[in-house]
Amino acid sequence: MMRRPGMRERRPASSGEMVACSSMISTVKPGSFFMQPAYEVRTALLKGQKSRRKRANRPIARPRARGPYNLEGMVTSYTAEDIRGLVDAGIALTSELSLDGILLKLVDVARTQAGARxxxxxxxxxxxxxxxxxxSGISDEERAKIGHIPYGKGLLGVLLHEGASLRLADLAKDPRSGGFPPxxxxxxxxxxxxVVSRGRIIGNLYLTDKQQAEAFDERDEETVRLLGTQAAAAIETSRLREQLESLARLQERERIAMDLHDGVIQTVYAVALHLEDAADIVARSPQEVGAVLDQSIENLHQVIKDIRSYIFDLRAQVSEVSDLPGAIRELAESLRVNTLMDVHVSVDERAAGLLEQDQALALFHIAQEALNNVGKHSHATTVSITFEGSSAQGVALAVEDNGAGFDTSNRAGREGHGLRNIKDRARAMGAKLxxxxxxGIGTRIIVQLPAARVKGLAG
Incomplete structure (x- = not known):
């Protein structure tokens, strides 16, 4: 097939590359607003692969567009490099946590795929x-010289407000162009x-200065529109995450306010009343003041203990655990510092190294909840945390204290949030609790994960 001058040679993607792209797209969660375009891409990939086998010795002609994406036509003309770029863009949605990082990856891929400056x-x-x-394509120094980000006027305003795609060979000749700043x-x-999400424009994606050609073509537009769909998914996911985090912070504030009102504030108010009473009776019955002051001091010690307990409960949430023994020791040290308890730790390093990441994370959170309960409710002076493993028994995490304890047969309807979390996590990982x-005796919590569920211990 004849190529235009400067046109790069296109090599069809291999079967392995097609499978890689198909697998990447299949990781999108069912039911998400990004699922339908991803499903269409995957279907088109498979159809395109079969189509190429049938006409391997015939030249490839560009099919007519059939709708906004013409996905099947796009995929059959993709090179291996094109597909790798789209795979990179898809991976960016799961490998990047920040929205800026995801969008930067997407604009880099769009610029490469369309051959833009x-x-x-x-x-x-x-x-x-x-x-x-x-x-993408402009240095930080150039960005700084340009100044303020665009205001969304001129041709960018057309994209943002009219929702129409634009392909122009010379944007300066378009009467809607507003020119460039200094x-x-x-x-x-x-x-x-x-960039459209659920029928609403939430941004735009644009490229300028097509390399090795006078203007961008239909195929470039289809590719960029597909990447725009990925951008919309990333933006909406980021906004949803922010809303959930905001809601979680609000709920946490309400919980803290309630705890402080029911506990610390009431105790401080009682101390104030006792001290006022002491001031009234000091002249007529000085011998009674000592008892009042002793009670006030005891109440203030309880306030300090309660505040330490709240601090311990406000630790950061952990999403992964690379060093379970170290993480357990940090929990133990935090408990010791905030409650002045005598804390003992014994961890089998070898057994901890055999756990999968999700197993280690679940056991960490169970230890976290158990120690939190000890710090807040047990009134214990000593607590021990042990983690051990064997081929016969599997791995076991135990948390034991010498505190107030409770009647396990009489807790219907009064089970705390922490204990419910421990039960749910143990059940989810297939462990025995x-x-x-x-x-008056204390409490011991044991979570045992059978050897059959631990790769290094399974027979």
Whole structure:
């Protein structure tokens, strides 16, 4: 097949590369707003692969567009390099945590895939104005010289407000163009697509200065629109995460306020009343003041203990555990510092190294909940944490204290949040949970994971 001057040779993707791209797309969770485009891409990949086998010795012609993406036509003309770029973009959605990092990866991929000199993506805030602007192809120094991010006027306003894609060979000739600010690099050809989520424009993705060609073509537009769909998924996911975190912070504030009102504030108020009473009786019955002051001092010690307990409960949540023994020791040290208890730790390093990441994380959270309960409710002076493993018994985590204890046969309807969490986590990982406690004796919690569920111990 004849190629235009400067046109790179396109090699069809191999079967392995097609499978890699298909597997990447299949990781999208069912039911998400990104699922339908991903399903269409995967279907088109498989159809395109079969189609190429049948016409391996015939030249490939570009099919007509069939809808907004023409996915089957796109995939059959993709090179291995194209597919690797799209796979990279998909991986970015799961490997990056920050929205800026995801968007930067997407604009880099879009610029490479379409052969552009520059690329950028803008994200609209709640007020309808551009709140984020991520670029590719322009250095930080050039960005600083340009100054303020775009205001969304001119041709960018067309993308943001009219929702229409733009492909221009010379953007300066379009009457809607507003020109460039000082120190802005010259740009000629333009390809821009709106970023749309559930029928609402939330940003735009655009590229300028097509390399080795006068203008961007239909295939470039289809590719960029697909990447725009990925961008929309990333933006909406980031916003949902922020909303959930905000809700969690609000719920935590309400819980702390309630705990402080029911506990610390009431105790401090009682101390104030006792001291006022002591001031009234000091002249007529000085011998009674000592008892009042002793009670006030005892109440203040309880306030200090309660505040330490709240501090211990406000530790950061952990999403992965690379060193379970070290993490358990840190929990133990935090308990010792905040409660002044005598804490003993014994951890089998070898057994801990045999656990899968999800198993280690679950056991860490169980230890965290158990020690939190000890610190808040047990009134113990001593606590021990042990973790051990054997081929016969599997691995076991035990937390034992010498505190107040409770009647395990009489807790219907009064089970605390922490204990429920421990039971749920043990059940989810297939572990056996034993809770042994008696009033005045203390409490022992044992979580045992059978050897069959531990790879290094399974026979």
């Amino acid at each position: 520059y690329a950028a993506i803008s994200v609209l805030g709640d007020n309808g104005e551009i709140s984020q602007f991520v670029t 120190n802005h690099p010259p740009m000629k050809s333009l390809l821009g697509v709106p 034993t809770i042994d406690s008696k009033p």
